Amino acid sequence: MSHKATNWLADINPKDLTNAEFRILFVLCDCHNPSAGCFPKQSYIMAKTGRGSSSVNDALTGLEGKGFIRREQRTNPKTGKREATRYILGFEMDGAQEPSPNSGEGKKGSKPEQTGAPTPNSGDGSISGFSADPSPVFGQNHLRKTGVVYKEEPVKEPVKEPCAAGASHHQDLNLVLDEIWAAYPRKGDQLATEEAARSLIEEGASPADLLAAVEAYAKKSASYDESRVKLSQNFFAGDFWRRHVPVAAKVASRDEILQARAKTILEGKTFLCRSITAHAAGECxxxxxxxxxDCLQAGIAL
Known part of the structure; x- marks a missing residue:
């Protein structure tokens, strides 16, 4: 995160942002490079915030509507393919004067020195007239006695954050979506494509089957004219994609099915284990x- 982005974000009134908008704006500031700009992929923003595509898009639209960011779509002049979106932050925009939701940056110059009593806004002021108490780090200090007594609590074991597994699930799912996008032969709207694939996975479709269908279709359509190849967002509409899922060469035996299922459970990939029922896990x-x-760690409720 650049110093400018840090200072700008710190000066924004929290009441001007929703929780989702603040988290996403923090990620954008963290990705900002003073000389190169800000170009995070949406899948990266989703992984960092733990939010879905629609939630991220709503927050970005809100930030843009309030004037905190501006999005610039870029296209490669040689290939014609869409490149990563550039996010222009408020302090980079022209005409920033007084701090406001539209500019996010105020007038240049240092704050006047405070000579009066401390205030919540400045935090500085006259040195206390009370006698100094020793500081455990620096010895004598000028801290004012507040009369507040802090009770030391015993150290407890750290509590595991419940959202950690969800963040891991988002990261794994985003990797699959990136592979699907990279393998598809005729790319259309990336966001619509990823949303369609994500919806199918949430409905129970296997991520491995989606990727295998895309790879099979890419191989089959290699000799087609481009106009005959479906756009990526349309490939997952209806049951068209299912026609291209490769059929197994032989029917797997019961032991092979159980071993494959057990392997999925032991790998602990949450988004794959979601399709395994308690009964199926019980067979393993x-x-x-x-x-x-093992089943409980993989997120399977027995």
Missing amino acids: ITAGLVTPQ
Whole structure:
């Protein structure tokens, strides 16, 4: 994060932003480079904030509407393909004067020295007239006695944040969506494509099947005229994509199915384990391939 972005973000009134807008604006400021600009992929923003595509888009639209950011769509002049969006932050825009939601930056210059009593806004002022108490770090100090007594609490074991697994799930899912986008032969609207694939996965479709269907279609359509190849966002509409999921060469035996299911559980990839029911997990436990603890760690409620 650049110093300018840090100072600008610190001066913004929290009441001007929703929780989602602040989190996403923090990520944009963190990605800002004074000489290169700000170009984070939307999948990166989603992974960092733990929010879905629609939530991120709503927050970005809100930030742009309030004048905190401006988005610039860029296209490669040689290939014609869309490149990463550039985010211009408020302090980079022209005409920034008084601090406001439209500019986010005020007049240049240092604050006047405070000579009066301390205030909540400045935090500085006259040195206390009370006798000094020793500081555990620096010895004598000028801290004013407040009369507040702080009770020391015993150290407790750290509590595991419940959102950690969700963040990992978003990161894994975003990697799959990136692979699908990279493999598709005729790219259309990236956001619409990722949203369509995400919806299918949330409805129970296998991410591996989606990627395999895309790869098979890319190979099949390699000899087509481009106009005959479906745009990426249309590939997942209806059941068209299912026609291209490769059929297994042979029917797997029950033991092979249980072993593959157990492997998925042991790998602990939450977004894949969501399709495994408690009964199916119980079959793996009965076969001695996994333990109940393995299933619980993978997010399967027994």
